[in-house]
Amino acid sequence: MTKQEIDDLLAKPTITPDELFRSKVLPLSRxxxxxxxxxxxxxxxxxxxxxxxxxxxxxxxLGL
Structure with missing residues (x-):
């Protein structure tokens, strides 16, 4: 994901665990x-x- 896509994702009020996994924002497995x-x-x-x-x-x- 690009930085803009991550920013857009984290601008939502909630996200799914799968969206968080796919974003690779955290170095965690599903x-x-x-x-x-x-x-x-x-x-x-x-x-x-x-x-x-x-x-x-x-x-x-994340300090954002």
Whole structure:
């Protein structure tokens, strides 16, 4: 992903774990992202059985 695509992705209020994985913003595998979510290191909003990653805390963690 280009920097502009990543900026556009992180400008959304929420993203999916798969979108975060595909962006390569974090050096984590897909399973690593879910493990970080389960440990509470990545803020999520549960929507039924799915998880929506809240981008505001993620941007803060990344220093953006």
């Amino acid at each position: 399973n690593g992202i879910y493990e970080a979510i389960n440990r509470g290191e990545i803020a999520v909003m549960p929507i039924g059985k799915k998880k929506a990653i809240i981008t505001a805390p993620l941007r803060k963690q």
